[in-house]
Amino acid sequence: RQPLSPCVAGERLCSTEEATAGSGTYTRHGFIFSSLAGCLERKNEDNELPVVSVVRDSESQLLPNVGAVVTCKVCSINSRFAKVHILYVGSTPLKSTFRGTIRREDIRATERDKVEVYKSFRPSDIVLAKVISLGDAQSNYLLSTAENELGVVVARSEAGVQMVPISWCEMQCPRTHTKEFRKVARVQPQFLQT
DSSP: OOOOEEEOTTOEEEETTTOEEOTTEEEETTEEEESSSEEEEEEOOTTSOOEEEEEOGGGGOOOOOTTOEEEEEEEEEOSSEEEEEEEEETTEEEEEEEEEEEEGGGSOSSOGGGOOGGGTOOTTOEEEEEEEEOOOTTOOEEEEOOSTTOEEEEOBOTTSOBOEEOSSSEEEOTTTOOEEEOOBOOOOGGGOOO
């Protein structure tokens, strides 16, 4: 087994004379291509052509590390913190969800003592956050949204409609025009999930 090398979806890996297409690949015009982004793996079966497959990075169990930007979903809130489930590290979906906590003092960079959790997040909000520590015995990651680019990216109003950000601290329902407080992320295009 050779060391894994990263590849992108649609990348030409080798010719069908050199290897057999395995999982995560497809053949076209005598070549093997990657059908997903991940790591190239070559396995030699006894004396036959090696089998080329592409494994998702997450299959080698991607873990959120300190400094990583993660996408998470708010599960519950109280006056001191928001509990979240981490769904993505960067743009890579996680196979298993990890629990995280955004403490009140890590929500905003300024006026930290005036922050109110319920004015920043609501359950089921989708939030961009940064991992600041790997957590404690309950395996909770500590997360921060204290940067302009971090915070709520998707929120639904009480009418069930996706809200539109109108400032860094408010979102509005396009149907009822009701405004709700949120710690809104100024989303950079590379973090947008399509």
